Every structure is written in C-alpha cells, then in structure tokens.
Amino acid sequence: xxxxxxxxxxxxxxxxxxxxxxxxxxxxxxxxxxxxxxxxxxxxxxxxxxxxxxxxxxxxxxxxxxxxxxxxxxxxxxxxxxxxxxxxxxxxxxxxxxxxxxxxxxxxxxxxxxxxxxxxxxxxxxxxxxxxxxxxxxxxxxxxxxxxxxxxxxxxxxxxxxxxxxxxxxxxxxxxxxxxxxxxxxxxxxxxxxxxxxxxxxxxxxxxxxxxxxxxxxxxxxxxxxxxxxxxxxxxxxxxxxxxxxxxxxxxxxxxxxxxxxxxxxxxxxxxxxxxxxxxxxxxxxxxxxxxxxxxxxxxxxxxxxxxxxxxxxxxxxxxxxxxxxxxxxxxxxxxxxxxxxxxxxxxxxxxxxxxxxxxxxxxxxxxxxxxxxxxxxxxxxxxxxxxxxxxxxxxxxxxxxxxxxxxxxxxxxxxxxxxxxxxxxxxxxxxxxxxxxxxxxxxxxxxxxxxxxxxxxxxxxxxxxxxxxxxxxxxxxxxxxxxxxxxxxxxxxxxxxxxxxxxxxxxxxxxxxxxxxxxxxxxxxxxxxxxxxxxxxxxxxxxxxxxxxxxxxxxxxxxxxxxxxxxxxxxxxxxxxxxxxxxxxxxxxxxxxxxxxxxxxxxxxxxxxxxxxxxxxxxxxxxxxxxxxxxxxxxxxxxxxxxxxxxxxxxxxxxxxxxxxx
Numbered sequence: 243x244x245x246x247x248x249x250x251x252x253x254x255x256x257x258x259x260x261x262x263x264x265x266x267x268x269x270x271x272x273x274x275x276x277x278x279x280x281x282x283x284x285x286x287x288x289x290x291x292x293x294x295x296x297x298x299x300x301x302x303x304x305x306x307x308x309x310x311x312x313x314x315x316x317x318x319x320x321x322x323x324x325x326x327x328x329x330x331x332x333x334x335x336x337x338x339x340x341x342x343x344x345x346x347x348x349x350x351x352x353x354x355x356x357x358x359x360x361x362x363x364x365x366x367x368x369x370x371x372x373x374x375x376x377x378x379x380x381x382x383x384x385x386x387x388x389x390x391x392x393x394x395x396x397x398x399x400x401x402x403x404x405x406x407x408x409x410x411x412x413x414x415x416x417x418x419x420x421x422x423x424x425x426x427x428x429x430x431x432x433x434x435x436x437x438x439x440x441x442x443x444x445x446x447x448x449x450x451x452x453x454x455x456x457x458x459x460x461x462x463x464x465x466x467x468x469x470x471x472x473x474x475x476x477x478x479x480x481x482x483x484x485x486x487x488x489x490x491x492x493x494x495x496x497x498x499x500x501x502x503x504x505x506x507x508x509x510x511x512x513x514x515x516x517x518x519x520x521x522x523x524x525x526x527x528x529x530x531x532x533x534x535x536x537x538x539x540x541x542x543x544x545x546x547x548x549x550x551x552x553x554x555x556x557x558x559x560x561x562x563x564x565x566x567x568x569x570x571x572x573x574x575x576x577x578x579x580x581x582x583x584x585x586x587x588x589x590x591x592x593x594x595x596x597x598x599x600x601x602x603x604x605x606x607x608x609x610x611x612x613x614x615x616x617x618x619x620x621x622x623x624x625x626x627x628x629x630x631x632x633x634x635x636x637x638x639x640x641x642x643x644x645x646x647x648x649x650x651x652x653x654x655x656x657x658x659x660x661x662x663x664x665x666x667x668x669x670x671x672x673x674x675x676x677x678x679x680x681x682x683x684x685x686x687x688x689x690x691x692x693x694x695x696x697x698x699x700x701x702x703x704x705x706x707x708x709x710x711x712x713x714x715x716x717x718x719x720x721x722x723x724x725x726x727x728x729x730x731x732x733x734x735x736x737x738x739x740x741x742x743x744x745x746x747x748x749x750x751x752x753x754x755x756x757x758x759x760x761x762x763x764x765x766x767x768x769x770x771x772x773x774x775x776x777x778x779x780x781x782x783x784x785x786x787x788x789x790x791x792x793x794x795x796x797x798x799x800x801x802x803x804x805x806x807x808x809x810x811x812x813x814x815x816x817x818x819x820x821x822x823x824x825x826x827x828x829x830x831x832x833x834x835x836x837x838x839x840x841x842x843x844x845x846x847x848x849x850x851x852x853x854x855x856x857x858x859x860x861x862x863x864x865x866x867x868x869x870x871x872x873x874x875x876x877x878x879x880x881x882x883x884x885x886x887x888x889x890x891x892x893x894x895x896x897x898x899x900x901x902x903x904x905x
Contacts, residue, residue, distance in 0.1 A: 251265055255268065256683060270736060273790045275734060277730075284775065287783075289338060307328050326482075331343075335513070357370060358386075363420055364420055365420040370411060374435060387400070444693050479695060486546040494516065497542050519537060519583070547610065552580050552593070553577065575599065618646045690717060721737060754769045756769060767779075785884055788883055797901055798901075807869065811895050818887055823889070
C-alpha cells in the first residue's frame, strides 16, 4: 500500500473517545500548536533578583506565595513590578533587580519596657507586648539598642523577625544566635508590626483552633494558635491582592482589607513602605491634604479607571446615604472624585458616588476593557461605563445566570474578554457567549472547585494564547493548566505548578511565579517563560518532558489488523541548543478500544519501555526513516522529548501501513 501521511487536526480534543476522535490529537503535556502543528513549549528561567531585607526567605527570592503582579514604568524610566504574596508586598526595580519590601506597617508600639525574655541555650526570644494584635506568620521589626540579654547580643534581637504566636500579650521569634543564660523580662524596645499575613489556600474553619497557621482573622479580628476561632465552620479566604497605577504611584488592596498607597520616592533608589488610605490621615508628601471622612476602610478589589482617573472600590463599605453602614457590603461599588483619590463624599461639586449591584451575593471580579469596566458577581456580569455628570457611571446587566470561578480567571485579548466559569468557559465581545471548549469534560471532571480562588489566567500574546491555571481534583495547589489559542481556535493542556502569571509588554517574556519552599510555602520566585528550552526552577536546569499523542486510527474501520513497517519522520529542531537533539516516536497499538495500549498476541512484537507491543524510536534531525514492526487493530502515534536543550516542531510524518489480516 502507499505511504500514509500522519496529519491530524490542530488542537487536542477530549470531548469524545479516542476512537471517535480519529484524525485528531487526544493527549499532551507542555506543547502548543502553531500554524496547525504541535511543538514543544519554550522553557523558563528564574529571575536573579533577591529580597532586600535583613530577614531572608528560607529558599527563593521573596517571602510567601505570590498571587498578584503589576508592571509599569515610572517617569524616571524605572521598570517596576508590584508583587503581592500571602506574607508581604514587594516592588521589584527592573528584571533581575532587588525585591524591595514595601509591606505597610499596621501598628507601631514604642518604648515597650520589660519586653524580652530568653532561655539558656535557646535562640527563641519571647516578647511581651500587650495588645500586639499579631498572629503566627506575621512580621515585626524590632528596634533595640540596649545591651546583650542572657548573653544574646543586641544585634541578634534587633531587626526583622517572623512571629510565632503565643497569646494576646506575648509572642516569640527566632534570633540569629542563642542565649547563654536565662534572662528577662528586661529591655526597652520599639516594635513595628507589618499588616497581618494571609492564607496560602482556602481553609474551612471548624471551631477551636481553626484558621490559617492555627489561628484565624475574620473582619479584622485576629485569633492565634491555640485560641478559639471566632466562627466555627466558616471558610477563611486565601490572601489575594488587587493593584493599579495612580500616575506613577500605586494603589493596592488585600481582598477584604484596607486600601494602601505607595508613592515613588524622589530618590529612585529608595523604596518607602506603603501607607494606609484611611479617613483623616495625611496623604504622604501632600503636606496638609487628608483623606475625607467617608474614605473606604475595606474593599475586595481596587481599580483606577482609565476614564478620568477615578479610584474605584468593589465590595466596599458605604458610610454615606440612607443605608449608611461601616460594615463591608460585598455588592457595593464606590468611586472617588476624579483625580482626587482622597475625596469620597458625594457632593454637587464633585463626581464621587456609589452604586449597589442587585444580582448575586458578592462581587467576584472586575476587569477594565476598551470602553467599559466589566464587573462579575457570582450570578451575573455587568457593564460599568462612564457617563459623566450627574450619574457619572452607568451599569447594565450583560449576562445573567452565569458563573465565574474566581477573581483572577479573566483575561482580555484582541478586545475580547475570556473567563473560566464554574462549569464552562465564557467570552464577551459585546455580548456574553459560551466559549466552545474541546477540553471541557477533561477539565471539569478533574478540578478542585473548593480552591477556585487560587485559579488564575493570563495571556501569552506572542503565541495568541489564553492560559488558565487550576487545581486538579486531588490537589490543594495549582498543578494543571489549559490553553486556548484564540487565533487558531485550538485547545491544549498540561501539568505545571505556578501561582500567578503576567504577560507584560514592558518586559520581554511572560512572567510567572512559583513556590520554592514547598514544605512550608514560605517563599517563592519569579520566572520568565519562553526562555531557552529547559525547566529553570531547578539548579542546574532540568529537562522538560513534553509530548503529544494522537487519537486512534485504523484501516477500514478496524475490520482488519494493520501492520506498520516503516516511519519516515518530518520534524524540525529549530531553536535547540544541544548537538544531536532527539525526540522519540512511539507507535502504540491495541486490539480494541477496551484494551490497554501495547497488548498484542503477535510473537514478532518486542516489549519495550514496559509496554508489550509498543515500540519507541529515537529520531534526530537527519533521520531519514525508521524500520518498525508494530501490529494492531487500532494505533496511536506519539512524539515527545525528555532531554535538555531540545526544541522541536512536528510536521507530517508518514508511515508504511498495510492490512495484516484478521488473525
């Protein structure tokens, strides 16, 4: 018989069986489709920057798990990256630059007496500070200039430390050296407590001792390890951030927390801490301007609009109007006077105002697009458009009875908005539509929706892709991804552990973050994707295991068995950075759809790679053909690579395929 060209439909389809999908691709990991043909993903390399702090992370570039990034360039030309983790907030000055700790200070306790106690042979320092308000995992900076305590030098006590909670009046931290004798309580010091840390994953409280790190924080009321939780059976959300530029400065907000402001210093090498946006407080650097009396004290999302530069809070408190309250309303939207983020009280002389959405129970996400701001509740999506005085902003329901998986699952490409719902994908181009997905069943049959607020999406503009990262059914952390190529209308998927993604035109490659300290999730690092061909999360770099496998194909609908005797490869290795780059071609036969691949009664078929009847062949750049002997009623074709430095794109290989009888 003539040679058969192995040319399959672009994209991966798991909506039917592997036999029903004949002529298509069925399985993959770490590949993409470009111009209709599969190729290996680009590699990733770790950013070389480190945290600028006296207390370095145990492993990685910064403290905590990152769930927010924002990139901008200042008037002085500094390429800044805001990065929010569950433990801190950082700003990085340029690729490879330091991560400056700008985490706001929650409270400062000055001239605390009889503050320290130590024990001989231990490096644990016990601090007594009544009403410190901290919980385990929080950070404190100690200013102590006295003498040694119990033989422990003052330099080991002063500086930044991570807190281990004991009680409402005491806590402890690990010093850099040990005491030689028992001492204390003694010493006078000042303590600067950073804002309370958040959770790594969504945690369902269950009464005594519930909450993150053994404690909980609900509505600003903290409990510590070993203390009763404030509410039994109520879930505690993980730490999420929103951030947006106000000019070259930054306004940022931890979900369910206060608003904070970070201002660029006149000295570009100085990175001051962020400060709280609070009614009655002075604006940093303003001299005499204060935030007005109705400034929001809590919000789930903060945004600065492109239209007239309003600061907008979603899921905030509303202390004005007929239904005034200081409690957080998850459906309330408020905006400041244009160009005045410190004026929030509505008046005939300004455009400050508010609006409460009616559909759903909370605002989940908000996304600024070309001519509107889209706002998602857990039941509907609204269009928020600037109208000007007197109504300022107008609201319309664009879709009802829809869902959204979490605050970070929305991406915009080519003026079309895409997002992940609770059971399918959506798109919005002026109207809400279901996004057809060839992997819908595969994704939603293996997903942990309890952790859906961890899910996130991002664009990869260079390859016309929308990426969604999510937790598989048996995982409490993100370990899988699914990709939609909006130019070629194809889908593909794989496994990858990341915590956030940002594709910024201000930096050369898409950025992602990952956990480096897996045991405690206390540290993370920044990656640049589409860099090289290997996995840069390890030192030295590791190879990427990438493959794609076809659906089953046969002869005459499987009436006869088929025999493959030769493969003529068609593959390129452009971009490889090793000599003799190699991929493996695998032909996987089986007798019927219910049988495992590789099962065969043919005595001429040799077992290889632990699959009876499966044959794997190494293919290099100048391999012209490979002689094989594989027999089966159906077969699947697979190409993959597991070596360092290899890049490849598959073309249209051919096989010598003929009938081989029914016995």
